[in-house]
Amino acid sequence: MSRDAKKPAARQRSAPRRGEAREALMQAALELVATEANFSAISLRRIARQAGVVPTAFYRHFEDLDALGLTLIEDTFRSLRHILNDAALSSMPLKGLVRYSVELFAHYVRDNRLLFQFVVKERFAGTVAMREAIHNEIVLLTNALAADFARFDEFSHISQDDLRTIADLVVNTVITLSERILDVDPDNAEDDALMLRAEKQLRLIFMGVGRWESSRTERSHA
Amino acid sequence: MSRDAKKPAARQRSAPRRGEAREALMQAALELVATEANFSAISLRRIARQAGVVPTAFYRHFEDLDALGLTLIEDTFRSLRHILNDAALSSMPLKGLVRYSVELFAHYVRDNRLLFQFVVKERFAGTVAMREAIHNEIVLLTNALAADFARFDEFSHISQDDLRTIADLVVNTVITLSERILDVDPDNAEDDALMLRAEKQLRLIFMGVGRWESSRTERSHA
DNA sequence: GGCGTAAGTCAACACTTGTTCACAAGCGAT
C-alpha cells in the first residue's frame, strides 16, 4: 500500500468475503437500478464501487454487463415459476381463485421488489437479449395459464386459440398491477386499492368468458 | 459557411439551416433511441453528432437532456389527443366502435413509430419527471374514455368508479397492443394478428360489462 | 507439503463524457 490518503467513503458494505463478490455485484446492480436509473445508465465501475469491489474483479464473474443483466432476469423468473408451481392454482375452484391469485402475486412482487423493478424497467428499455428473455418468460407464463384454464368447466366452450387470448389479457392485467405496486412506495398502504381494482378487472374478464362464443369468431372469415 | 476544410464524416444529414437545429436534435434523439438503446444510454454529444450539430449548440435549444426528453413526450401526447378529439368516437354506436378504434389507434402508432417507441421505452426506464409526465397523460386518456363510456346506454348500470376501472382495463389493453406493434418490424404484416387479438380482448371485456353489477353502495350518482 | 487454478488488486491506456468560455456570424429593429 503506497498511500491511504484516498478516502473510499463510497464503499457501501463491508468488504465481501472471498467468494461472495458475485452476489454482491448482482445486489449492487439491483440497488442502483432501483434507486437511480435504469440498467444501461449505470456503469460497470459504479456497480463495482457499490458492491465494495475493485472494477476489474467484475470480469472474474461476468463477461459483460449484459451477462449480469441476463442473470438477474433468469433468476427472477426461475424464482417466480417456482412460486407459481408450489401454489398449485389449478387444483382450486374458480370461485375465490381470483382474489387468492392476486394476493399471492402482489405479495411476491413486494417481497422481491428490487428484482421486479429491474425487470419492469428492462422489459422495453433493455438490450435486445434482455427484452427477448423477458418476453419469452412471459409467453411461457401465458401458455401455462391457458393450459390451466382448460381444466375448468367454465372454459369448456372456448377454443384453444381463444384460451390463449384470454390468458394473455389476464397476464397483462397482472403485469400492470405489479408495475403499479412497484410505483408506490413500499410502506404505503395504497396497495390494497390497486389490488382491488385488478381483482375487479379480472372478474369482469371472467364474466365476459361466460358469454363468449368461440365457434362464431373462429373461422367466420370466409 | 466559413471553411469547408473540416471533414465531419460522421455528419448524418446536410447541415441544418439556421433555425432548425432544434428540430434536428429532437429527430436525432428519436432515431438513436429507436435504433440503439434507451434515452439515458445516449449522450448529448452523440445526439448532436447525429443531428449534424456541434455539442455546444445543444444548449442553445435545451437546458438539459431531460428537457429534450420531456419535450418529446409532450409532443407525442399533444398530437395523440388531437387525433382522438378529431375522431369524435363518442358519436358512434358501440357496435363497430371497437374495430374502428383499434384500427385508428394502430394506424396512428405506426405513423409515429419513433415517437411511440420513445415513450414506451421511457415509461418505466425514464427519469422521474418523464415517467410522471407519461403517467399523467395516460390518466387523462383513461378519464376521457370513462367519460365517453358514460354516454352509452350499455353502461348506464355501472357506477362512476367502475367506469374508470373498466376504462383503465381498456387503456391497458390498447397500450399493450401498441407496444407489440412497435416490437415487430414495420413492413411485417403480422400487425393484423395483433390487432385481431386486441379486438377480441376488448369485445370480451364489453361482454363482461353486460353482466357486471356495481354494488348499490357504489352507485351513488345514478 | 506443494501445485494449479480461481479470485482479488493495482496501475495504466485511450476514449468519451458534460459543461465552460470567449468569440463569430446572422438578422431584425432602430
Add this chain to the structure above:
DNA sequence: ATCGCTTGTGAACAAGTGTTGACTTACGCC
C-alpha cells in the same frame, strides 16, 4: 450602420468510462 439578441462554433477542462496486463493472495486437491 449600428445596436441587441439569438444561434452557431472551436478549444479546453476535469471527470468518468471499459478493458488490458502483470501481480498477489487464497483455497482445494493430490
